[in-house]
Amino acid sequence: MSSALTDLCRYPIVQAPMAGGTSCPQLVAAVSEAGGLGFLAAGYKTADGMYNEIKQLRGLTGRPFGVNLFMPQPALADPSAVEVYQHQLAGEAAWYETPLGDPDSGGDDNYDAKLAILLEDPVPAVSFTFGCPTRDTLDAFAGVGTYTVVTVTTPEEAQVAQWAGADAVCVQGVEAGGHQSTHRDDPQTDGAGIGLLSLVSQVRETVQIPIVATGGLMRGSQIAAVLAAGAEAAQLGTAFLVCPESGASLLHKQALTNPLFVRTALTRAFSGRPARGLVNRFMREHGPYAPAAYPQVHYLTAGLRKAAAKAGDAQGMALWAGQGHRMARELPAGRLVRLLAEELDAARTAVSTGSTQ
Numbered sequence: 001m002s003s004a005l006t007d008l009c010r011y012p013i014v015q016a017p018m019a020g021g022t023s024c025p026q027l028v029a030a031v032s033e034a035g036g037l038g039f040l041a042a043g044y045k046t047a048d049g050m051y052n053e054i055k056q057l058r059g060l061t062g063r064p065f066g067v068n069l070f071m072p073q074p075a076l077a078d079p080s081a082v083e084v085y086q087h088q089l090a091g092e093a094a095w096y097e098t099p100l101g102d103p104d105s106g107g108d109d110n111y112d113a114k115l116a117i118l119l120e121d122p123v124p125a126v127s128f129t130f131g132c133p134t135r136d137t138l139d140a141f142a143g144v145g146t147y148t149v150v151t152v153t154t155p156e157e158a159q160v161a162q163w164a165g166a167d168a169v170c171v172q173g174v175e176a177g178g179h180q181s182t183h184r185d186d187p188q189t190d191g192a193g194i195g196l197l198s199l200v201s202q203v204r205e206t207v208q209i210p211i212v213a214t215g216g217l218m219r220g221s222q223i224a225a226v227l228a229a230g231a232e233a234a235q236l237g238t239a240f241l242v243c244p245e246s247g248a249s250l251l252h253k254q255a256l257t258n259p260l261f262v263r264t265a266l267t268r269a270f271s272g273r274p275a276r277g278l279v280n281r282f283m284r285e286h287g288p289y290a291p292a293a294y295p296q297v298h299y300l301t302a303g304l305r306k307a308a309a310k311a312g313d314a315q316g317m318a319l320w321a322g323q324g325h326r327m328a329r330e331l332p333a334g335r336l337v338r339l340l341a342e343e344l345d346a347a348r349t350a351v352s353t354g355s356t357q
């Protein structure tokens with residue numbers, strides 16, 4: 001690992017930021033305490049909400065951690081397409097007896113206010129999703145000693161991140177649970193996502209900055225594979241989602257290993273941007289015509305998803321999951337970090353001695 005990222009954790013294991021309450025301070029603290037690097041998710045939060053979580057986390061651990069920010073999205077969504085989708089979801093609103101949300105309530109995700117707090121009271125690491133910050137912003141974080149990571153899904157995005165001055169790139173394969181962090185959401189490139197191992201190798205040959213690999217990683221042996229391909233660390237989301245400390249709902253956790261949900265797919269049905277989740281009724285019914293309109297669709301469906309969860313109806317929820325979901329192990333987060341580290345060690349030893357596991 002690069003000196004700075006290695007300094008932040010004992011093992012090359014990063015717990016992915018997971019918005020929507022999943023990567024709560026309890027989960028992040030448990031991961032960082034065990035020698036991994038935990039990340040809080042600031043997405044969809046107010047700036048004060050983000051800061052409260054940081055303060056809560058600092059009360060739980062003195063170990064390094066990171067905070068993840070969503071980049072503001074250009075206003076490209078077609079309002080009439082959002083309106084049509086609104087009508088198409090009328091039956092859901094009636095079924096769940098919940099009004100649809102205001103599609104325009106998201107704005108810029110309070111990006112500037114969050115930046116101001118993180119520069120005023122710095123944290124060890126900050127990562128960015130859905131785009132690359134300006135060179136000035138990345139320089140400002142360097143000035144306060146914060147390690148910066150930009151999530152990318154192509155070698156070209158990695159080049160932009162390096163050019164802008166990021167310390168590292170988080171390389172996200174198409175296997176990843178949750179949103180694909182493409183810098184520009186272009187429906188023309190739907191289905192063009194690159195698998196993680198191939199993408200890490202391509203990015204390794206394109207940029208010099210450290211790589212954190214993410215997408216579908218559930219075992220230490222897979223972490224060994226991405227490290228061998230040139231990554232400095234691995235970031236795992238779904239693997240940590242099932243931990244008791246995670247703030248994900250019980251229904252979501254149980255669905256990951258429920259044989260009823262065998263497949264994952266990318267869909268715009270819940271948020272208007274491609275995101276990977278377990279295939280369920282809502283995704284099957286609305287995915288085919290959901291518009292490219294993020295974050296408008298996220299706010300439109302927020303109440304429906306909440307109502308479905310309240311009703312215990314997993315078929316109406318966004319069950320974000322990576323392709324490795326069936327390998328999820330319900331272990332306390334600290335134990336999972338240590339087990340992954342042991343598996344990583346064993347895999348590396350097996351490779352170097354030529355023995356099979």
Ligand SMILES: Cc1cc2nc3c(=O)[nH]c(=O)nc-3n(C[C@H](O)[C@H](O)[C@H](O)COP(=O)(O)O)c2cc1C
Nearest residue numbers: 016018019041129176177178215216237238320322
């Ligand atoms: C429930 C959930 C929420 C997520 N939220 C975020 C987020 O807020 N910010 C972000 O950068 N990535 C987010 N991701 C994507 C992760 O950073 C990571 O790319 C992904 O989890 C890796 O794939 P895996 O789930 O197969 O490990 C989320 C993933 C999941 C499963």
